Amino acid sequence: MNKLLRTVSAAALYAVATFALPMPSEAAEWDIAKAAAPYKGTELNVVFLDRPGYRAIIKLLPEFEKATGIKVNYEIVPYENTREREVLNFSGQGDLSIALVDLVWIGEFAENGWILPVDKFANDASITDPNLNLKGFFPLLLDAFGTWGGTVYGLPFDNYSGLLFYNQCMLKDAGFDKPPATWKELLEVYAPKLTDKDKKQYAFALQSLRGETQSADSFMRSLWPHGGSLLDKDFKSNLLSKESQAGLQYRQKLMEYMPPGIVSWDHAEAVNALAQGQVAMITEWSAFYPTLTDPKTSKLGDCLAVAPEPAGEAGRLPALGGFSLAVAAQAPEEEQKAAWIFIQWATSEAIARAYVDAGGVSGRMKVYEDPQVKATYKFVEPMVASWQKGVPEYRPRFPAWPAVSEVIAEFGTKMMLGEVTVEGGSKEIGNRMEAILKQEGYYDGKKKLLQ
Incomplete structure (x- = not known):
């Protein structure tokens, strides 16, 4: 783990541990209607994605709007367009009241002053849930999704862990009674037996569309389990290391057992x-x-099974992804307070079970302690296990990531298509990435490596 990201994590966890609200020994039930009364009729604007977690909160929105009189206007935007849409809105002092913040955008949004720290609102008892309980979030999630430079800006919402979803009926028919434990086993043992190109059946699919899907879900996912990384301890490219090259070469080999295109x-x-x-x-x-x-x-029915992502030479290092909701600095003060009320509600322990039942993934620890939740949702136990020691630096969270991501997406795609070699593409990404970081001031002291 490089020094920047290790320090970010340590500082964030310290902030979570020390940030506390003045609360009685037994917190009273939050009267959200009373808290929201001064803001009745306020309209909030937010960008949502077309994914299950957002559809889940949309199902629950009428409950919030009825209780508070606050209207939440949402626009469904494809993920690939979301950051650009929000940046343009913030840069032009637009109408967004709430920021949807991917974990790799938190540095950019915080350093540009587009989002406000939680403690600006959390110390105001008139608008803050006495059961806010920041320690009730998985520390990893609050660190990775909502914290920058030791300051909490957003609360975890729509939280992801990379998991292995598989068709256990197909595996059984191929002679397997359990999923692959390692990536090596997946490639060398499982993939050949699970692929029948004449029947257009394939062992594996790794989403790799050019854009953030290519850079994060495909390229970066191939590095970590094999011991590779994007950057070394000096913030220089590590893509030509033996471990990084092994991970990227592995991806090329696995393509033989993936669908064409x-x-x-x-x-x-x-x-x-x-x-x-x-x-x-x-x-x-x-x-x-x-x-x-x-x-x-889905046709899967009882054939669906879920396991942790396979382990690589560096151990089991699952992907980590997700978002936080933060108050937009550009919004008028009254709108900011109404936004804070909504963000607390949407990420609260109080609605966590309803949110999960509606198809969302809560960042709250308590909901997953429920035996019924564990029994009902097969993904819960492997997901919770991965959140105990996941890696927030799975994708670097520095403000330069969007520009770096575009370079990775371009040459990561060319690697997969065979238009450049793995080594040649790695060199090109490394050179261009270092040029971006140099321009951003990471090598001459203009920007601190330690946040």
Whole structure:
């Protein structure tokens, strides 16, 4: 882990541990209607994604709006366009009241002053839930999704862990009674037996569409388990290391057992391929579990099974992804306070079970302690296990990530298509990435490596 990211994590966890609200020994039930009364009629604007976690909160919105009189206007935007849409809105002092913050955007949003620290509002008892309980979030999630430079800006919402979803019926038919424990086993033992190109059936699908899906879900996912990384301890490219090259070469070999055209597949295509029995295994975010269990969208039924992502030479290092909700600095003060009330409600322990039942993935620890939740949702135990020691630096969270991501997406795609070699593409990414970081001031003291 490089020094920047290790320090960010340590500082964030310290902030979570020390940040506390003045609370009685037994917190009273929050009268959200009373808290929201001064803001009745306020309209909030937020960007949502077309994913299960957002559809889940939309189902619950009428309850919030009825109780508070606050209206939440949401626009459904494709993930690939979300950051640009928000940045343009913030730069132009637009109408967004709430920021949807991916873990790799938190540095950019915080350093540009587009989002406000939680403690600006949390110390105001008139608008703060006495049961806010920041320590009730998984520390990893509050650190990775909501914290920058030791300051908490947002509360975890729509939280992901990379999991292995698989068709246990297909595996059984191929002679396997359990999923692969390692990536090596997946490639060398499982993949050949689970692939029948004449029948258009494949062992695995790795969503790799050019854009953030390519850079994060495909390229970066190939580095960590093999011991590779994007950057070394000096913030220089580590892509030519033996471990990084092994991970990227592994991806090229695994493509033999993936559907043709995988470089144009986004999450929806990978999930649908598993749901329709076209592939036997995918590594996908926990948030897609509802899609795979819905009989309207999936043929899997009891054949669906879930396990942790396979381990590599460096151990089991699952992907980590997700978002936080933060108050937009550009919003008028009254709107900011109304936004804070909504953010607390949407991420609260009080609605966590209802949110999970509606198809969302809560960042609250308590809801997953319920035996009924564990028994009902197959993804819970492997997901919770991965959140105990996941890696927030799975994707670097520095403000330069969006520019770096575009370079990775371009040359990561060319690698998969065979337009450049793995080594040649790695050199190109490294050179361009270091040029971006140099321009941003990471090598001459203009920007501190330690946040």
